[in-house]
Amino acid sequence: MPDGRPERDAPERTSDDSPHGIVLTFTYPDPETAAIVERSVRQEVDDIEGDRTSATLSLDGDTLTVDVVADDLVALRAGLNTWCSLVEVSERSSAASES
Structure with a gap:
């Protein structure tokens, strides 16, 4: 709020808005x-989104889907790397807590 006006939420980006995307x-x-992995990474959705990339998560039984969309290929690669890393860390943390 640098100018005294409240910040507005950016509209959710969809694959229709962005020319590049990948579904993990x-x-x-x-x-x-x-569900454990989904809860762990869901909190990152709003924190990670940038001007050129965004992601949505969905959970269906034993399957977690991460839909990453981006304005350009560089941003898509960065988003892909970020979300794969986040999921991997969550998986390893979950496995470590079980042992």
């Missing part, structure tokens, strides 16, 4: 594991 699908042994 992660399947787990059971719905509980998928």
Whole structure:
């Protein structure tokens, strides 16, 4: 709020708005594991979005889907790397907590 006006939420970016996108699908042994990973990475959705890329998450049983859209290929690659890393860290943390 640098100019005294409240900030407005940016409209959600969709694959129709952005020329580049990728859908990442992660399947787990059971719905509980998928839900743990989804809860872990969901909090990053609003924090990671930039001007050129965004992501949405969906959970369906034992499958987590991350839909990344971007304005250009460089931003898409960065988004892909970011979300794959976030999911990987969540998976490793979940596995470590089970041992």
